[in-house]
Amino acid sequence: MQDHHEGPRLTKIGRLAFTLFIAGCGFGAYKLLQRDKSGTSTATPTTQATGKTSITISYGSEKKRWLEWAAAEFPKTPEGANTTVELLSRGSLEGARAIAAGTDKVHGWTPAGSLAREVFLSDWASQQSGQPIAREEMLALSPMVFVMWEERHAVFAQKYGEVNFETLSKALQEPGGWGNLGGKPEWGFFKLGLSDPAKSNSGLTTLALMAAHFHGKTQSLSPADVAQAEFQAFFQKLAKSVTGLSPSSGSMMKEMILKGPATYDCLLTYESVAVEALASAEGRWGKLRLVYPKINFWNDHPFYALNAPWASREQRQATEAFLKFLLSETAQREALKYGLRPGEPSVPILGQGSPFKNLTASGLRVEIPAVCQPPSADAILNLLTGWQRAR
């Protein structure tokens, strides 16, 4: 077994940054985000001349449609009548850094997962003062899911039995492409898409799921698990074969719908993103099939009401009110329509109109076989470093 201390060496500063990042994610993303120094800060809306209070919410693209609905509906409620809600789409890690740096002067922040929370707190501590989070709540839950075109999934399943990281790796290595997998030669080579682990929460989660699958482990992955030679051989081979990388899960799914099986045969994304895509895909290229990894991971879509110096008292109150609206039964039922599992326990996941009732034919299901614990900080560091080396 390889000693994980024999892995890639980092500078002291790099190590420090990684340590902060690893509380949830990866230094690669952190570094990448540092390049965005255009200096054009996103101005915080202020109380307008009309007497209305304007707030801005930074959010992950996977919740776009639900939050757009909420931003439109909230002002129609008595609590939101004097509030306008602006939305700012940001990757989870991108949002963390931009808020802490004060370039995104927002009042609420809702990334895909709470892994970015530690990055945010660390950055905030070094660039701002005080406790930045006034209140935090989990809005919804989403596991990860493989998405394949139904026609091609049938051929894939015939060949390999099931979709998992091992069979995907085999398909990617197949020199004859689909012709040798039992499909049509004109389908070309098997093409797998992932969110870039250096940029997105879902990309990093994917790397962790690869390791969890390989070791069949639901307990927290250790650096030794990641450094194991057999796993590294499997991981490097798979990483080199991935066909396309996208900056976010939302943009990757959109590309799959727009460009069809010509561009991606399969990708791994949030369950909610896949649910939203099902109808659109059918209007373009045909049906999609969802397949859950045997070991999965929960993304918990936290909402952080911020205690930022640029927020007025009215804006803080409006943000709290907006959060309360998002957790209301009405909003939670609406979230369910977009494939987000309600964070409010009183809203049943199998209620009327729920996609979890209506889309079972596509593979959508409530039960998740097994969920793994978050990997250790060093394990994530090694996964990301290995990924970057392989690519």
Place this chain on the structure above:
Amino acid sequence: MASSFRTILRNDVFFMKNTCPNFGSPTLLVCCLLATFALLGCKKSTTQPASPQPQNTISILFAYGSEKETWINQVTESFNSAGRKLPDGRIIQVKPLPMGSGECVEQVLAETGKPHLISPASSVFLKLAEADSLARKGTPLLKGDIETLVLSPVVIAMWQPMAKALGWPGKALGWGNIESLATSKEGWAGLGKPQWGPFRYGHTHPEYSNSGLISILAEIHAAAGKTQPLTLQDLAQPNVAKRLEAMEQAVAHYGSSTGFFGKRMYAAGPAAFSAAVLYENMVVTSRNEPNLPLPLVAIYPKEGTFWSDHPAGVVNRPWVGAAEEAAGRLYLQYLMDTPAQQTALALGFRPGNVAVPVAAPIDAAHGADATQPQTTLPTPEATVIRGALDLWKRHKKHSHVFLALDCSGSMSQENRMGFARQGGLDLLRQLAPEDQVSALPFNHTSNDWAFQGLSLANSRAPAESAIDALFASGGTALYDALAEAHEAAIKTGSSGKIAAVVVLSDGADESSARWTLNKLLQKITVTAERPGPRIFTIAYGANAKKDVLTRIAEATQGKSYTGGTADIRQIFREISTFF
């Protein structure tokens, strides 16, 4: 896809390295590339500032790839008419500026037109520009979300009867079929259709156009007999070069614009091209052409193809403030909304809004198939693309250009002769060593050849000296000179080269003794039964007979240009992309 775009980007940088030998840094190379696209892509001046706006309006400049000009014009007109407002009450007015995709991004990089929004035809250009922006300014080119406005795959456009002869629509066709037809000595006769003559194929110049680059990569895939990523070893195979050269022999001519091939096919029919590499939307909208000789269909190559995906975003520069960004995003949202997307669909584009299904006219009735393409070709590494372009340059269909230059006395005015000489020299510089050139200066009395059939591999200097020594005097015997050049080009036509006449004239024919316009048109007119050399005409200066020169160019399926001393060199450079 990101890595694919980066590869293309590096390739574009490479291309400039080969054509701009004094440019060493990648940044400068990128600048050169973008400038080239700017020169080639657009003749319209788009750099002038917007006219002053009333205080209650905010003006947004939108620089975009001209492939979607019809759609953008329609939806922008309705957007502007709707009087959409910012929260501060200002009415948003968008000024669309169609141009080449390279120029779209160059306007931001060079800070010339200072657009607030841009949308080139392909993400390739954005990736290219983002890299350059970071290198030059240390800041991204665009900010916030980037929208895919519309999409269209690259296809092989073919006349329906010809596609049917190959087995369409039941049989999957591709680049391999193009190779078979292009390399067959029998042409269409080999498929029992001798009346269709030789297989005539068209793609754009790969050093100037994305679809041209895609075409030669696809041809090399076919020549190498593989759909996996190409390698340098593949390019080194003698058989690959041989097969590429054989395929290129079917090319009628090259060009800088994919749109040109579409228009040429619509107008001239199978006599001009049996097939050309176009975008799907061009095939779809061809059905609206009033005089389309036959229906066109899209062949989605079974080996794979590429997408044109029209990305759009807000420019990340100081001239784009919060108000401009807000106004620009409202406009982009308008373009993404269902009504505008349905307008795009009606014009043959696949909607970028995933909620709008792909439907008619992306259907069989319009020569398209919404379930295609089924796969894409892998974009090779930059070194391989570099090698592919080198290979193509050596094995492309070479040319014999007959340059007929008006040297009548009027050419001495405004130094027209001097600029024409420079243009002619520019044309020579763009030609390959394997190309040949002949020059016929003419006035009222003389039509002696300055030189004939010089190979540029070993006679470039004498050819340039002869061009540089031309001077103006006497009258104009345009028809006699053209007949002479055309006759010489016919004799060359069977030598496996692209034979074409380039004629520049600044006045009316007043001295021809042997040929009239009608007689000349009878002689040069190209038909399916009587193919002949193309004539590219330049109506030079205010007194040039544009109508006459246009008739001459159209009779030969060539192209007519109008210019003056300010743009004559650019015109010559654009003509060079056909060879």
